Amino acid sequence: MTAITRRHLLTAISGAAVARTMEASAQTTTVEKTLIAAARSKNLTYGAAMATWQTDRDVVLRRTFDRQCGTIVPEWEMKWGAIEGTRGTRNYTGADRVVSFAASHGLTCRGHAAIWYRNLPKWVEPALKAEGVEVMAAHIQDLMAHYKGKIKSWDIVNEAIEPKDGLADSLRNTPFLRQLGSDYIGRAFTIAAEADPNIQGFYNEYGLYHNDSKDHDRRTAVLALLQKLKQQGVPIYGLGIQGHHDLARPFDPSVFAAFLRDVAGLGLKILITELDIDDRSLSQTVSERDRLVAERATAFLTTALSERAVEGVLTWGLSDKYSWLNTSTYQKRSDGTMNRCLPYDENFQTKPFWYSLYYALRNAPSR
Template identity: 40%
Template sequence: MNRRFFLQTAATVLGTQWLSTAKPSWTHPLFMAMVDPALEAAIPLSDRAAAKGLLYGAASTARKMQQDAAFASAVARECNLFVPENDLKWKALRPSPEQFDFTRGDWLAAFAQAHGMQFRGHTCVWHEALPEWFDQVVTHQNAEQVLTEHIRTVVGHYAGQMHSWDVVNEAIDPVGQGADGLRDTPWKRLLGADYIDIAFHTAAAADPNALLVLNEYDLDYDIPRDAAKREAILRLLRALVARGVPVHALGMQAHLRAAETDFDPVVLRDFLRQVADLGLKIMVTELDVVDQDLPRALHPRDLAVAHTYQSYLDAVLQEPAVIAVLTWGLSDRYTWLTNFRPRSDGAAPRPLPLDSLLHRKPAWSAIASAFDQAPSRLISN
């Protein structure tokens, strides 16, 4: 690729200010990803993360891993942490009120163990992905029993195997949801705000060694919606810690938007520091980059996505409390954005480190560069 054309294209997508600030060279990792065939032989993301005391992982499903050996091999190569995308959600685990089906989760746990990866759970409590029988069976009278039985059974089943659990997922909605900032979910309607405390206490009793996480989205940008979310999550975390609820970490989903301009690393780092000051760890749990509003052309689109990864991780990884980064998927071959954030031009989205042919992209190189430049943690988590 002609260097001048490449820089002009990058300037069109990202703006000349970024190019002058970043002081690009033809050997910059983002550029090398497009021209250097040796990238395929470079050190995997798992090893780069581990060198700094971090974990890198990705999400997928048992079916995809079982049916696609090449993809499973890429996951084993790139990751030292794995999370089931759907296989540990209520709908997957609970075919009936009396039955638990651990078939897919157990297969993934065995895969992770066989390949030296740590395993994490997603999710104990969420307002979506509930089984069809839920509304007919769960009432105000039995809701606490149903919730605690589920968590005791599922978390207990994997006790000793889990690095961490997303115990409560997406509990915050500060706009129009009342003074407490909590989302109006089936669990809140049935049990009140106490459902969060109940869930964490039950999970801690079922597996005292797992890191217990409160997972949330829209915490990343310097816009009113995200600012309100950050304030609400801080209020909730402070209250949980003050009550002695065993919450150990904040999970930041980080579904980023490459066309978004309202990203302020200073604001984000200040938020992370406030979380860390509560004595909590931080995990980036569902990272990907939406390319919905970017040009169709692959090179400028890939570069913009890569720049989003790099700028976000460069800010986040400065906080020592951040212990892990997980992308929500590894390859563009399998991404939820195909159905949930489709492009108007019909082009396949390209939000992840590997392309649909499992080749490393500029996004991979951006993540690798962010790990390489991150401060070392003293202890790998």
Template identity: 35%
Template sequence: MRTFRTPRPRRPRRVVGALAVTAATALASAATLLPAGQAGAAGTTLRSLAEAKGIYFGTAITQGDLNNAALTAVAGSQFGMLTPANEMKWDTVEPSRGSFNYAPADRLVSFAQAHSMRLRGHTLVWHSQLPSWVGALPANQVQAAMRNHITNEVGHYKGKLYAWDVVNEMFNEDGGFRTDAFYNAMGVGFVADALRTARAADPNVKLYLNDYNIEGLNAKSDAMYNLVKSLKSQGVPLDGVGFQAHFVLGQVPSSLKANLERFTALGVEVAVTELDDRMQLPASSTALAQQGRDYASVITTCLAVRGCVGITQWGVGDGDSWIPGTFPGYGAATLYDNNYQAKPAYAASAAALGSGAATPTPTPSTPGPTPTPTPSTPGPAVSCAVTGSVSSWDTGLVENLTVTNTGSTAVNGWKLAFDLPAGQSVTSAWSAVIDPSAGRVTAGNVEYNGTIAPGASASFGFQATHTGDVALPTGFSLDGTPCTTA
């Protein structure tokens, strides 16, 4: 059985100062989440906790994993986004020129659909897991082969995927482009060409660039940042950047948040696409506690960055992880052990996603006089604030909106009405149901985000076509109450 991805050694990073949630707090706060010894109990799940915060929590599996009942039980219940680990890569889909095989990937698509999971396509253009015939092509034939491959595969899955990793791992560690078949034939322009080709094949799917070791501020992430900035300035369709996040225990970059924020400032969304956190084996209780802090750090960072849309763990459990086969002596990199039983990192992740944080025990103090309560003026029962961002290209755009309950009572079963600029028409939406598609529209909650507590928020987004006006909507009102905007 193949590993998830053709790997190469990744240079360990020496980073300190990551955000953390202590394992003790995480375990205490998530104690009611998962009965001891169960891999994926019914009720509250990572998926539902993440979606309540407006993000997704996903996993990657192979078609061979579908024969593992323990694995699929966890995958289908705990995760809301599915990435086919190998089955959409070039060597599987088009092993010989012009001959396409979608059966393996279709099995995973069917699994995702049966479990109401969204899908991430991985990957269209990559130097690895590339059939030999591509590398043997004359340089003047590579572009045509690339365009044909993208058009055929994206077209096959049109309307079924959330996003595509269009180009994967295009940079060396020093920030220079890899000298693969695509770069050698087309130079840096192959990236823009691939994105434009994918957009033509499916106008509504999100288009991503994806790479590893770009999570912190460094030469490689600078190269990705400069590429994204250049592409956006040229009007090339690009919706997001994927940060793989194959971490070594205790080495989540302290600059992760600042790095993600500089990308979202360019008008793209960001996602953690291949998260795992490897440690030396055998795993100790100390290492497992640190792993919980690492996972919690990544989650809390994503939640703190407007425009971070989700997190995907690469694999379901330690038993199907690619790490041991690539890094001898290392493993235990996921939320579940070899038997798909939840590890301390599961509880830490659930706590970071807001599963009812434990109330700290008060520190005993010397009794004193009872203070006189300070009178306060109650806030309004219903009031709201809306923030948003828009990313546009040619005749399409993506908008992400967040509505915050600034009142004093919970909002249950919300409806947010707003005016779309003339010429904008919604084609798809996530985390909300939007009707009608143009003019004065109403976004209504979905099952998992129907309640907004005082001070809490709900986020959703949509994709739309436009005729030139790419401004954000106006005239927001929550259940009939006008909202402020920023």
């Protein structure tokens, strides 16, 4: 790993200033400078989450994916509830459209997510209780078979840690844990790898980056889980770090760098999978909020990309217009303005966040 030096920290602090300077020339520079070009120059990847209801209605969004991204990931279309709401009736229509969009635009597609405790059909837990692991296995096997040769990078298990639930190993109290026991995570990876030996299976988790007790506990539990999986010989490729930042919570580059170093030391790759930056705690002007979002993005991305085990960055969307932080009623800002959480505003104009992302990718160590 490249150490987080004083120079890196100064780069992080000054990054937002660079972003503000570059924003003035957005209309001319983004023609030549793209996020995917910056990423590829260092053998990294950049991409974003998409949903078909968004791309169906918005040609500008489609063009932005085509121009800026190398990878896409479906927001909802591959989750169990979207595919098999009724047992025995599996519908891949929405997910297939995401994969087709990727193929038609020369992009790769990530799989998200095979096993997640949310967006889970109501029939699943009773079936798990009655029939055991074969219910989970059937779902994973069909998912891997359907996309064999089309999707390589997969979030196999998503958000299985929750320290506040108070259970052994800080595991989240989910239907899978209740009905299959604590080894369901390792079994899910093994089932997936047996179904498609060529996949790269990730464990994906949020809350690994803020410098407070809540995220400290989650980092500790996730690291222990990863160590256990490796010791057991589970075929896990890497850790997905979501990156849903809250500006009301602190970030310390040295603490995060140490965590990345520990994960890399297990022989695992790392991907930033769902980056966005929540500004609901801020009451400042839009321009000041943009500056603070860019500062956090620069500090986080400079730290992350200094670790050579990190293979790339995906933002959870491209434009504020379609962010879950603006489209989910319970997530919206109380003042009615847009959360300035993604690289593009609602009119697809680049913001300081875009430049923080661009320069972090372009200045990262080569892989």
